[in-house]
Amino acid sequence: MAAIRTSGVSSLHEARLALGKRLRELRRQADLSGRELAESLSWPPSKVSKLENGRQSPTDEDIRVWARATASEREADSLLASLHTLAVQNVEWQRQLRGGLRSHQTEIAALDASTRLFRAFECTFVPGLLQTAEYARARFAQSVTVLKVRGDVTDAVRARVQRQEILYRPDKRFHFVLTESALRYRLCPPEVMLGQLDRLISLSGLPNVKFGIIGFETAYAVAPTHGFWLLDDERVMVETFSAELNLAGPQEIELYRTIFDSMATAASYGRQAREIIKRVVDDLSVEPLPEGKTE
Incomplete structure (x- = not known):
């Protein structure tokens, strides 16, 4: 593996954006607005926006409650794997x-x-x-x-x-x-x-x-x-x-x-x-x- 590489691969921010996009898709599939999801989780509305737009990394618990609130528990393991990858990939x-x-x-x-x-x-x-x-x-x-x-x-x-x-x-x-x-x-x-x-x-x-x-x-x-x-x-x-x-x-x-x-x-x-x-x-x-x- 070389000491340096010229490439246009995703940065950590871009990977966070990809995770946020997936969270947004699950919310929309559940037919919830950002405000409705935030209220159901007792979060400030800004938190949903920050997570979906890659301005904040979710915690494990954030992922779990998001999956439950959007009736997508089956996606939780995959989302958590992506989150844990973020912690070590960059x-x-x-x-x-x-x-x-x-x-x-x-x-x-x-x-x-x-x-x-x-x-x-x-x-x-x-x-x-x-x-x-x-x-x-x-x-x-x-x-x-x-x-x-x-x-x-x-x-x-x-x-x-x-x-x-x-x-x-x-x-x-x-x-x-x-x-x-x-x-x-x-x-x-x-x-x-x-x-x-x-x-x-x-x-x-x-x-x-x-x-x-x-x-x-x-x-x-x-x-x-x-x-x-x-x-x-x-x-x-x-x-x-x-x-x-x-x-x-x-x-x-x-x-x-x-x-x-x-x-x-x-x-x-x-x-x-x-x-x-x-x-x-x-x-x-x-x-x-x-x-x-x-x-």
Whole structure:
């Protein structure tokens, strides 16, 4: 999992808005106005408005009494799961990376150890578990620049490379799907990317690794809006510039599983995937070397 991600995924406020929208739907299905619901619960009318418009997070008890008042008790567990996800999904990067980049890699390694099936979709860059040391260094350098965190890049690179030993464990399974754009974005010098592409070809041959690429010519059933990791069927991880979102609601996990399956179906594997990589290699290889470098 990368140290930083460019994406337009929902922020904590947007997730709160989604929960509020669902509460509003239940109230309207019960044919209650906001004032009527507030009176039945002995709440000030403003509380209903704040909850429905994402300006206030409900408590567990708020969810339970709302469900009872709108005759939708069957929805209570799902609503509570969404509420509890809100409490953990938005971990600020500045706080998470306070101990340095290497510390975060160590935390992720602990999560890796408890996961059996890793499914990752990436549309912007190469996943951390597949990165060369040089590519990882470029990614971490950007994190230091953007987030103004401690610049322990060398230690972080070493920790990331050590994490990659998990790829060779027979009890772990990995399914990576990348877009061709992730192989072409200029996020590092061409010579670094050439080494990275060579590593992808090598890792794609591991028996417990399934590696697919969605070529530019492929028609998408679902737009590749942002990357994400699906860990077993228990957690979805999405990283934005400012936060790491950890989604654990059953409906969210099912949604991302469906999206991943769509991306995986669109991808090319084996020889066809290697042909796409080689096409990118050929395009990079014809570019002039940096000044002062020779073949």
